[in-house]
Amino acid sequence: MTLTHDIRFLGTMAKPLARAARVGAVASVRGRWRPYRSWTGAEITDYDPFDPRTAAQPHEAYRGLHAGGRVHYNPNRNIWILSRLADVKAGARAADTLYSGDGVTRARVALPLLVTTDGKRHNEMRRHVLPAFTKAALESWRPMIDELAAKLVGEVLDAPGCDVVQRLTIPMPMLLIAHMLGVPDGDLNEFRRWSEATVQATEVELSRRGIMSLTSSITGIRDIHRYFRNQFAVGGLKGSDTILGKLLDENAGGSISDDELFFFAFLLLLAGNETTTNLLGGMFDMFARRPETFDMIRANHDLIPMAVEELLRFYSPVQGLYRTARTDYQVGDVTIPAGARVLLCIGAANRDPQVFDDPDEFRVDRNPTEHMAFGFGAHLCLGAQLTRMEARAVLRELATRVDRIEVIGQPRWSTNSTLRGPVEMTAKLFAAAAIK
Template sequence: MSSTAQKLQLNPASPENLLDPNPLYQVLRHNAPVYWSDAANAWFITRHDDVVACFHDPRLSAAREMFYEAQLQGMDLEAIRNFLEIAGRQMAMKDGAEHLRLRRQVSPSFSHQAIEVWRPVIRRIMDALVDRVRDWGRMDLVRELSYPLPQLVIAELLGIPAEDRELFQRWSQPIAEFSAPAAHSDRREVARRANTAMVELSRYLTRVIEERRQAPGKDVLSRMIQAQAAGGMSNEELVANAILLLFAGHTTTTDLISNAVYELLTHPDQLQKLREDRTLLPSAVEETIRFRPAVPNIFRIAKETFQLRGSTLRKGDLVFLVLAAANRDPEVFPDAERFDITRDHFHQKHVSFGLGAHSCVGAGVARRELEIALEVLLERMPHLRLEEGRLPELKCHHLTFRGFESLPVRW
């Protein structure tokens, strides 16, 4: 580690750096690309080539037990026992053959061909959300569009009855809060609420799955049930991974959409290019995902002690792969700090959806939702702009998620 970084006493989890992390990322990439933070009790990897290598390194585990243990230190684990048991069956918590076994039973439902079938569904949902607010002239884009859209899409993909979909908002929020708790939150209360939500959601999906066995459809849940017999996924694993799809497909895509709209509205030259040439939509999607990822950091656990750029990562260490820093590495992205929707997206190298075995299985759905959301807004709200006098409220209290709590707009 360089003396420059040592003197700065950098803390990636400080309120200042969470609010605006990019200056910190520049310093770390240049001075300490493999950086140990005493404040966060974790390593931070910031260069693109190192992050890519770490995604493929079998010495780094995706299992989250250690992370949860750190969050729950000093607590009675009985309060969160059910949550941990259910989460432990999810493919995101597995490595190697166990991860592959579970993922193989989910991934066919998220192939390019399978996702394209859902494009009209996503468009219908987005149009309905816009229909509801179009005469208002103003709204909080998070509350009215970017939050409900992914929730409704994933519920549709899973075949959840329309009358039950409001339940998922009640259940997903506590789970999200536990995964990324606010700095001054009551950890015991957050854990208790997350545990209750996980149990209720598990019971609900168990009932839905049994109904779907008797009357299968074309939805993702029915496909997972069909794959269950061949792959050996237990009923408990089926429920746990349906929960994973529901949660992962909701929280991050909500932030992706609000982040993208904010960047376009604050870069009017880029927005004008998109208005004039809709064929730029795919590259605009990739650029917003690169420039302002919904998940700026993803963590791994060192399974053994090893060296990386002269630093010793010890067995059990928490390692953050800083996706947002890798996405702005000037060695990979020319003029990396510039938001440019004409950037070559066919050869894009951003790491926002991860790489390797644990790359985001729902990345294709998230891309379609973001592309369709922007397309509908361009068509139906051509004068969309940030509302004067009402500042957006950032969601930046944790290393894991980054988006907006509210994004006031008008048209």
């Protein structure tokens, strides 16, 4: 499919997508789930990741899954759920059988993105973009990350009672990615609006509101496409200090097309923004609720990297990813049938009591190296180091300049089943005595 086809396809897909999802779910529940139960061995569950209340606070449900069998099946949603760390990792590693091409979030939106491409083509695409993620390439963004963290923490300090999500956790990754992609300062507001609309495409609700938001996502994608098409037409990317410029320089043979560049830029927006926003939101939530832990970090900055890993495990900014079974897939005594939609529940895996002692407890020095917040296997997150640089920079600024973090009232959590984090959080930072 060419890019033009893809964009046209996006414009026409909202209604059929909703209809297909509705018809598909009903047909498979009526026609198939009774026989499944008799031979697959999976445990039937009413755990529903799409219930907004469960999505906002899923941990009790995860404890229920861990107390049961290795595979659960929700007949109403027609999904098969893996929740133990070893099984979720094995599922992510079994990319030949559990494939990503039908989309990795709730919506079965198959765009030609790295994350929804499988097999040989995925290896090729990943090889093309790797030069932008080498240690040296990522290091070059460090001064900008440090500068952004210092500026944004300063702004929150100066605005007691502000919404820290709007002031810091959204702008931090958004401004970084915009700079990485070479978006000029004058275009940043528009760029932010498009990016926010784009992320909504990951969660298609079968409701009037859901379809409206899908339509606005599609408009956002179209606007971003138009924007980059103009940038490519003007030229000047090659040799520039942007991530796209770096990729073009590495591919002197011209093996990366404009289409691929666009979809890569688009993936960075989709994969790198809300995920990091969620992690940073978790950081504020945790250290406001646990001032004594924040004091430990203030007293010993060497704890910062470990604290960030524990935040990744504890909050799991990506709660789950979907795969489709190409053939029957065996987990212990259970056979997940070919064609099944399988949820790799990362949020539950990161709180697996068989792996993490007292998993619902945040331990700043736990150093949970086995967590899989960034996925596992062929699609392991390319932005993991970048995220760590961002989160560590923000925490360092907080630990240096702030005595205490206060969250006023109850933060509001997202109800998106894939991406979980605070969407509104009124906060007040108390400046450290030494620098008041």
